[in-house]
Amino acid sequence: MARSVYVTGIDRGDGRQVVELGVMELLTRQVDRVGVFRPLVHDGPDRLFDLLRVRYRLSQDPATVYGMDYQEASALQAEKGTDELVAQLVERFHRVAREYEVVLVLGTDFHATQLPEELAVNARLANEFGASVIPVVGGKGQSAEAVRAETRNAFRAYESLGCDVLAMVANRVAPEDRDVIAERLAARLPVPCYVLPDEPALSAPTVAQITQALGAEVVLGDDSGLARDALDFVFGGALLPNFLNALTPGCLVVTPGDRADLVVGALAAHSAGTPPIAGVLLTLNERPSREILTLAGRLAPGTPVISVSGNSFPTAAELFSLEGKMNAATPRKAETALGLFERHVDTGDLLKRVSVARTGRVTPMMFEHDLLEQARADRRRVVLPEGEEERVLRAADVLVRRDVCELTLLGDGEVIRKKAADLGIDLKDTRLIDPSTSDMRQRFAERYAELRAHKGVSVELAYDVVSDVNYFGTLMVQEGLADGMVSGSVHSTAATIRPAFEIIKTKREASIVSSVFFMCLADRVLVYGDCAVNPDPNAEQLADIAVQSAATAARFGVEPRIAMLSYSTGTSGSGADVDKVREATKLVREAHPELKIEGPIQYDAAVEPSVAATKLPGSEVAGQATVLIFPDLNTGNNTYKAVQRSAGAVAVGPVLQGLRKPVNDLSRGALVSDIVNTVAITAIQSQPTASA
Template sequence: MARSVYVAGLGPGVGKGTVALGLVELLSRQVARIGVFRPLVSGDGDDPLLTLLTKRYPVVAPYAESYGVTMAEASALVADGRWEELISRIVERYREVERHAASVVVIGSDFVAAGGAKERDEIPRELGFNARLATEFGSVVVPVISGDGRGAESIAAAARSAYHSLVDLDATVVAVIANRVPEGVGPLPDAGLPVPLWSIPSVAAVAAPTVAEVAAALDATVVSGGEGALDRDVLDYVVGAAHVPVVLDHLTDGALMITPGDRADLLLAASAAHAAGNVTLSGLVLTLGEPADPRVVRVIERLNTGLAMLIVDADSYHTIAAASHIQARLGTSTPRKIEAALGAFEENVDTAELARVLDVARSSRVTPLMFENDLIDRARTERRHLVLPEGTDERILRASETLLRRGVADLTLLGDPTEINRRARELGVEIGAAQLIDPAHSPWRDDFAERYAELRKKRGVSLDLAYDVVRDVNYFGTMMVAEGLADGMVSGANHTTAATIRPAFEIIKTVPDVSVASSVFFMLLADRVLVYGDCAVNPDPDAAQLADIALSSARTAAAFGIEPRVAMLSYSTGSSGAGADVEKVAAATALVRERRPDLPVEGPIQYDAAVDPAVAATKLPGSAVAGQATVLIFPDLNTGNNTYKAVQRSANAVAVGPVMQGLRRPVNDLSRGATVKDIVNTAAITAIQAAAL
């Protein structure tokens, strides 16, 4: 088993940050205690990639303990000929991280020795330095080579060279990754290596700087534009110096237009072209320190472009010269770039094979991060098609971009396509791979109306009424799922729970052996994941319904890798109390045992006896469930809803759900306060449910 994997970049600008990020994401699904380490960081001790990894993942050591030495310290030691002392210091710091971690990802150095040696002389020294450290750490090595400007044969040759160069230095290489491979380069030829060779294509959303990065590099003043505007990717630069028609011909999607502030005609024309959807710009840069005329700014504001406007003191020539050398960097301020990088890694690297060659044993403990990352991984494995009815909601659009970039699901967004695209342009999100459908004008509307009228004819629903009903986005989306045009639906960001799930009850209905549809929340606590049911749907289930909820919840838990041990909750443990509510829980427990004698279940039982081994030892000694329950079934909605919210707020738990269960096809509800992360998690769960049918 590899305790440590060393990511070594062969040459500058290979993009090893993408590979390091992908590896940490992969290992976070396998182990509960993960470490990251950089042998060297910049002179001021500020490393954006290391900051990102230590903040995004619950690593075992904080940033200050996750690197060896600063570049300045390293240069001083090398200048004095104290190489062994440098190695010793780095190894000592690494061992402190390794001591507390089940697995460590090491991001190799970008060391440049003092004295200004040329790059061709530095790369061998860099390679030897990293190989030496990998050997001292006991790490296996994943070298990263650049595919930029290379063809398939050249990349294969570079991979062979990287492998043999490291092996000759006594490093243990387990895979080679070619990054930033140009578009159009076909499958790589057999490089004749005994280890896997994977290629990651150049992705503009990863390689391109954001407007914020351009602003920082140019020391620009941000005149207008919020966080979303500054997060746009800059894919091209256009200098505004010609007449309007000529400049319009040269504007491209993702372009940052650079022009003097007094060119009101170009500023208005570019903004209007963006607002009209002719082109999607990334922003505007005004040169010569000249602000735009306030009258022009007012017009641009009315166009509601969502673009950032920057001002720099330099002229256009020097501005474009400086901008063209700006390199993108993965960091905490670039969340969209992170998702794009992970998407590129996961789509092009066989993560199952990589996990195998790393031979990392999966932890028996399931942490919240492991659970969430496992959701994404499982959904990607059997990709399904989901419909999201709330297509113009900002959170839905941002989540859609993440879902598409990570390959979690194919998507259909409902709503006016013109409005959806306008909102996407305003937000700077990319949803081009999603299908957009307006229920009011869809050719499916007639068929859906006929089908719905047939289903609800006993309720007096006429064809005319059905035609109006299926225009509603939730009914239309549910009909898509029922007719096999989508595998599942996620809604509720700006609809009530009733509005989301009522169509499912009417159209999809429950599976044959379940009398009632219900829901669960996955409660992601600091050290475990629990399943709470039912906290969202059934106000006061009777004993038979409560048994159905318990059985459905146990199946849901098992489907998501949680061993079901079911606690039927009450204010009484065993026979310590009496009353109608206790009797209902006791009867439900008996039904569960009758229908699933193989399922560990205990009830009636109090919450503390269900989850606390010390309490369980006193109240129910010898129970297979008490003290270690994973599925907790509440006797009614009042108890369940209040408990999950109390635990969520007081224990800082993440509540994923409600996840519907018992339906023939998956439809899941969102809280109206759902975050983008909540939507991504729920969509992944829905895709997994669909794949299990």
């Protein structure tokens, strides 16, 4: 039977979706198949399940997610009693539990449910499901003492009803009260109590949600702009200078549509990043002239301008009653929520308390989860030279929201701020440096000239060289101002790694710099090397690549079993290419007898147990290889791309190995998720225990 976690509450407005999302993140980090069950549901779309389904690629039939709707449940309870209601819900729960390794149960929402003794119903269901309970208490607008008292009472209520309480969560508390509440509850409760501060961005509606709620018409803007959070509302009525002083970051400007001066002023301020706004809402069914709208569109491309027919006062009343909700269309809210959860919840301890054994398989999602968790455990400083690139900015947004590492973006500060503002990205926790104007440029020029003196590089020449973002970023790493660098989304591999070869250079124990890809297949993660750097390594270099790749695999949780690939297996073939692989295998065995290695071996014999049983029976690597070393770049590069496209594998990399400090290259077709993963890998490589 599946292990189950039941997230519930004591009243509405507790913001428990943050906890439900955070628990789902933890569970999917441990097991491949996680089911979801909501015993009772309202009519209409289930925003949270839609988010979970998209984010975690759930294949569960939505029809199995729900027990019954509240109206049916209320009628059944009134007619046949609570026992019959519970019996039917238990039966429907077990249909899900039989199919999954673990089930996340989403408790009732205490909103117009017409269920008497709703808390007791949740406790009864949790007990009948055999689920452990995480009760959530809402603290918004309450004093510290009220939150503490309510949390203790909620624990006693669920415990007295026989529940296995895993932990308590006090959510949406005043940030200034968080520490004292956590301290006092820790002394009063026998289970952990995690205290999460209120995060305005989570309750802020997006411009798209405002547009839908008000029945507004989109005059200007794109999907990216409509996805921005409206963190504040600023009502335009004053003269332009006073109005501009009232603007706040992320605000929605509400103004009569005939105030063209305020519309243009607000968008001009946004364009300059002082401050970036969410958008403009026009009232009175008035719009500026076509010429003004054309100017507005050029000032701040993508920034939404929406229009309603009502006047400002009733519009304001509607706006202040709106509250943003997480759903599949608000992925940035999900990142914010997960960052909040992971900062304030001891996720390692909570996982132990859940007692969900990790599956033997490593899925792509589990691998990606582990990367972020490892990076977050010891936050490092990563520099991104391509700070003006949209994909890099979007990745930086995710990394900051998830608290993965400290970031520095290189490029023209005004260009970066404008692009970030257009994307609705807050860069307040991100360092921006323009190499061409930085006061570090002269220092770096002198350092580079010193390092390249043997090549005749003068300080004057170096001064020009270090204005290049990749050289500047590499020197930041070399000089200890950053722990690692990631580039390549718009630069070639040569432009990204040449500075590292010149400045950082190889480790003493490495003869060459090489690379690996983490190939995330449906049920496992394989390490491919070298598919990006060395065209035709000799036997000694191939042995070095194998040793480095094994160390990288181990560093990222993949047990190294090395297959030295060739077109023949064992002693079946001969020729220069096979002999090179055979010699490289011999060198690894002599230098590192502790490593499990087989070679030469064909790919099918390396990864398929049935083939291995025929070709190399008794091998401790054949059929179960995890590190696959290709004889040359041509073979490796084509193979990784073929597997990526044909098998739908997620290819993370290339990850460079052998450098004294980590620098990693991106594909110029890298997705935002690829950049996030590569930055996390770079941060992990720079951590003190890293050996790769």
